[in-house]
Amino acid sequence: MKHLDKIENLTKEEIQNIIEAAKSFKTGKYANYPTRHAALMFFENSTRTRFSFECALKRLGANVYVFDTAKSSITKGEELFDTINNMSAIGINTFIIRTREENLIEKLKEKNFYKPVHFINAGEGKSSHPTQALLDYFTIIEHLGSVKNKKVVIVGDIKHSRVARSNVALLKKEGADVVCSAPEYFQDNIEGVYYEKNLNNALLGADVVMCLRIQTERLEKEISKDDYIKNYRISKENLPENALLMHPGPVNRDVEITSDVIDSSQGKTILNQAENGVYIRMAILDKIFKEGRI
Numbered sequence: 001m002k003h004l005d006k007i008e009n010l011t012k013e014e015i016q017n018i019i020e021a022a023k024s025f026k027t028g029k030y031a032n033y034p035t036r037h038a039a040l041m042f043f044e045n046s047t048r049t050r051f052s053f054e055c056a057l058k059r060l061g062a063n064v065y066v067f068d069t070a071k072s073s074i075t076k077g078e079e080l081f082d083t084i085n086n087m088s089a090i091g092i093n094t095f096i097i098r099t100r101e102e103n104l105i106e107k108l109k110e111k112n113f114y115k116p117v118h119f120i121n122a123g124e125g126k127s128s129h130p131t132q133a134l135l136d137y138f139t140i141i142e143h144l145g146s147v148k149n150k151k152v153v154i155v156g157d158i159k160h161s162r163v164a165r166s167n168v169a170l171l172k173k174e175g176a177d178v179v180c181s182a183p184e185y186f187q188d189n190i191e192g193v194y195y196e197k198n199l200n201n202a203l204l205g206a207d208v209v210m211c212l213r214i215q216t217e218r219l220e221k222e223i224s225k226d227d228y229i230k231n232y233r234i235s236k237e238n239l240p241e242n243a244l245l246m247h248p249g250p251v252n253r254d255v256e257i258t259s260d261v262i263d264s265s266q267g268k269t270i271l272n273q274a275e276n277g278v279y280i281r282m283a284i285l286d287k288i289f290k291e292g293r294i
Contacts, residue, residue, distance in 0.1 A: 005105040021283035032061040038094035056281035133166035148175035156212030159188040
């Protein structure tokens, strides 16, 4: 394997190797890849994922190129394959891609490029966001030691969430008890997922509470935020005292989580996730740069 496209394609051993490498980088491990060239190709807006990848690349001593779609030859009608093929000829060998298109990485990695290239999925459609799931897993085991037999409650817009799908795949692979809580308009068919519509029932005995953003840009029709806030917002009143609170960001304050909870000690885990995103992405890049595979 020389790409990272989906959590489902990683073995438990490969996941553990990534986590161990991230731990090493967090404690000061050093690596230097001045001959590696990577392009950030983000066809959707991003703050945390984009900047943590850029930070990770620079900490590894690699060369970073930010692809500007609006100023690229794609606007002239060039196909993405041809754009990447020409970039590979120039000398860029790693492509970190965020896209609305489903299975784009899967399609690209089957193509015959001019030079060997590596692809990393930085968020794809509604189906997958492997680096987010890995950094979430890293954060949980830092705090709890393991996810095995831990109750993880995912709350919110499951239907439009690639984060939810990748987290469910990884957490269930590692033995967690995953429960989802969402109104019917935010529920979707995900294999092995159990829905508890009543949030208070879902939160009973929760070790981890993972909130999701309402993805207004993906909604087919408008929903009542007042209804969502009334029944699914996390607050001091319903958040279990010892539960680990998480959110992939960006957070809509006082919609998914009340501001006082975000700014509390429990809310600091959300920033811890952002911090750990750099180390997880360093670990993934290190393995691709060093071995040509995950």
